[in-house]
Amino acid sequence: MPLISAFYGILIFFYYSDDRKHHRPHIHAQFAEFEAVIAIDDGAVLEGDLPGPKMKLVQAWIEIHKEELKFNWDLAVKGKKPNRIKPLK
Numbered sequence: 001m002p003l004i005s006a007f008y009g010i011l012i013f014f015y016y017s018d019d020r021k022h023h024r025p026h027i028h029a030q031f032a033e034f035e036a037v038i039a040i041d042d043g044a045v046l047e048g049d050l051p052g053p054k055m056k057l058v059q060a061w062i063e064i065h066k067e068e069l070k071f072n073w074d075l076a077v078k079g080k081k082p083n084r085i086k087p088l089k
Contacts, residue, residue, distance in 0.1 A: 001028070004072060007061070007087030010054055014076040025073040029058045038062065040069045061088050 004027075005012040013028040025040040029050060036048035036055065043059040050058065062069060065085050072082035 002076070002082055003084075004082050005061070005085045005087050007089070008054070008057055010050075010058060012058070012061075012085075014072060014082045025070060027058075027062070027069065029054075040066060040073060057088060064088075 001013050001015050003011060003013055009031055011030045013030070015028060024046065026037050026046055027040065029036050029038055031050050031054045034048070034050045034054070036050045036058075037046040038044070038058060039046055040062060043062050045055070049055070068083070068085050072085070075082045
């Protein structure tokens with residue numbers, strides 16, 4: 001489960017070969033005891049939850065880095081290491 005970015009206490013991960021359960025390109029975001037699975041294409045929450053302000057930050061970050069995330073998704077589902085992506089500042 002490679003870490004691809006971290007900002008404001010939020011950790012963003014891809015799981016290798018993780019296209020079976022949700023069947024959509026997505027990321028895993030963790031903040032404290034919260035975890036959410038969020039779709040790359042539209043920022044929809046597929047599973048879990050984050051506190052409201054943190055969720056908005058993650059969804060904004062997804063929108064900014066959508067093309068990089070799609071590229072990384074293709075790498076991860078093939079079992080290859082995804083690239084790091086710049087955090088929000």
